[in-house]
Amino acid sequence: MAYDLEEQEQLATLKAWWAKYGNVATWVVIAGLAAYSGWTYWNYHQRTQSTQASALYDELRNAAEKDNAKVQRAAADLESRFGSTVYAQMGALTAAKSAFEAKDNKTAKAQLQWVIDHGTDEYKAMAKVRLAGVLLDEKAYDAALKALDGDVPAAFAASVNDRKGDILAAQQKLAEARTAYQAALDKTDKKSPARQLIELKFEAVGGVVPEEKPAA
Structure with missing residues (x-):
């Protein structure tokens, strides 16, 4: 026999349990896998966002003393694409300083207000x-x-x-x-x-x- 009596009883018990709870258990496993997958993706997304935002912020800093227009473009890009990162806030502060030094107070105030609203x-x-x-x-x-x-x-x-x-x-x-x-x-x-x-x-x-x- 493929199974002795004790094994058959265990198998019957398992089948009865699965008939009663198997569907629920499947959904619990699926939900768990989905949650893990979501958490993994979120962490990957956060790392990717941070890396990209950091690179854009470095570009903004490099332009800060030479090209105010480029600084403002980079800051706007940071704010629209990576507004939830600290780099967007630092970029807006740098852009405000650049605009102020270029005697563009309107833009300087707008950048500072963005930080106040989102930082x-x-x-x-x-x-x-x-x-x-x-x-x-x-x-x-x-x-x-x-x-x-x-x-x-x-x-x-x-x-x-x-x-x-x-x-x-x-x-x-x-x-x-x-x-x-x-x-x-x-x-x-x-x-x-x-x-x-x-x-x-x-x-x-x-x-x-x-x-x-x-x-x-």
Whole structure:
């Protein structure tokens, strides 16, 4: 006999189980394979996107000091094809700087706004500070202050308050400027190279920087 009695009983049990649950089990296996296949494809897609975005960003950086038009084309390509990657955010910031240096404030503001609308919290904060700077140069003071609205990561609190101080000082709102610069100083490490510049601006609007006490 091909099977002894015990094996036949086991086979009968297996057939009964399969008759009852086999269809469900098949779909579970198919779903599992589909999920694994989807996960594998997603990882491959992410790696491919990152590689392609990185190459395009390198092209943008190489053009940054020579060809603003090429920078803007590369940035637009990054934003449309790889908008979910960090390279698109970095590309938009680089394109904004290139446009600003080319005296094309309209494009600079558009690139910075793109980062604010699509970027991660850190890049959004960076773009807000830079956009406020462009608006400050244009003497659009209210718009510049509005650009700084909203929460930012703690690491950018000093930069935001410093920029607020610049805008308020330009408006001759010296008391408010002092408050902003003081907030910037409170958030700036005493060893930071940026601190000295903030102190100079703070003193220029009538602030008094406490003297450092000598170490005991």
